[in-house]
Amino acid sequence: MAAELETTEKTIAARPPRGPQNNRPRVRLVRSIRSVAILSAVGALVTAIALPAFASSAPATQSGPATTQQLAAVHAQSIVVASEATSAPSARSGFTATTPQEIAQKKADEAAKAAAAKAAEEAAAARPATASVRTGMAAIAQPGQVIYPMAAGSYTLTDGYGAARGGGRIHTGQDFAAPAGTPIYAAADGCVTISSDSYGGYGQTIVLDHPALSGANQISTLYGHMTAGSRAVQAGQCVTAGQYLGEVGSTGWVSGSCLHFEVWVNGTTIDPLAWLEANVR
Secondary structure, three states, X not given: OHXXXXXXXXXXXXXXXXXXXXXXXXXXXXHHHHHHHHHHHHHHHHHHXXXXXXXXXXXXXXXXXOOHHHHHHHXXXXXXXXXXXXXXXXXXXXXXXOOHHHHHHHHHHHXXXXXXXXXXXXXXXXXXHHHHHHOOEOOOOOOOOOOOOOOOOOOEEOOOOOOEOHHHOEOOOEEEEOOOOOEEEOOOOEEEEEEEOOOHHXXXXXXXXXXXXXXXXXXXXXXXXXXXXXXXXXXXXXXXXXXXXXXXEOOOOOOOOEEEEEEEEOOEEEOHHHHHHHHOO
C-alpha cells in the first residue's frame, strides 16, 4: 500500500502543472491552422474568379482566324468582323425590277435606248459631208466656178420657174426638194447682202451678190426656206463657190422641206435652172 501511494505520487509529480504557460503551444497550433484555412479559402475564391476571365481572354488553340459566329459566342455584347469577312459584290448592276411586268418594262426601255443609239449612228453615217462642210469649204467647187447649190443626188427638182401661183402670181425660183438638214452651198463666189431669220414668204434666207460674174449686169442668187438656226454666214461676209451656207428646211410659205433657189439679173428674176445649165462647168 505504501508502495502504491509512492508510485501515484511520482506519477502526479511527473505531470507538468496546468497553467497559462503550459497552454501556449496549443494556442499557437490552433492559430496556425486557422491562418492556413483562411489563406486557402481566399486563394480558392481568387482562383474561382480569375480562371473564367483568363479562359475567355486566352487565344484559341485552333488554327486559322476565328469566324464571326465563334467570336460572337464569347462576346455576345460586341460587334466583331471576322478577318476573312469581305463585302460580296452585287451582281444586279442597278437592275431593280422584280416583278415580271417590271422586268419586261426594263427590257423594253433598254431596247428602245439601243435602237435610238443605233438610229443616231446610222443617221450620222448617212450624212458624213454635213459635219465637214460646217467648218469651212466643201470640196465640190473651185473659186470662180458656178455650181448647183446642192450636191448631186441629194435633191429632187420639183416646182420650176414660172409655175402658176394663186392671185395671178408665178413661181419665181426653182425648188430643190430634199430632207430637212441637207446641206446648201454657194452657187458661185460672192458676198452676203441678206442673211435673215424671216425674209417675207422665204423664211430663213440668204442672198449673195456675185460681182465677178456680173460684168455689165448685176447678178444675185437667193436661198430660201432654210432650217432655222442653220445659216452659217452673215451680211457683209464674202464666200466662194461651194461654201456651206446652211441647211434645207421648211420655214416661210412652203408645204414641205426644200431649197427655193432664185437668180436675179439687174433686179429681175430669171429661170435659175436655165442659168445653171448655161454656166455650170
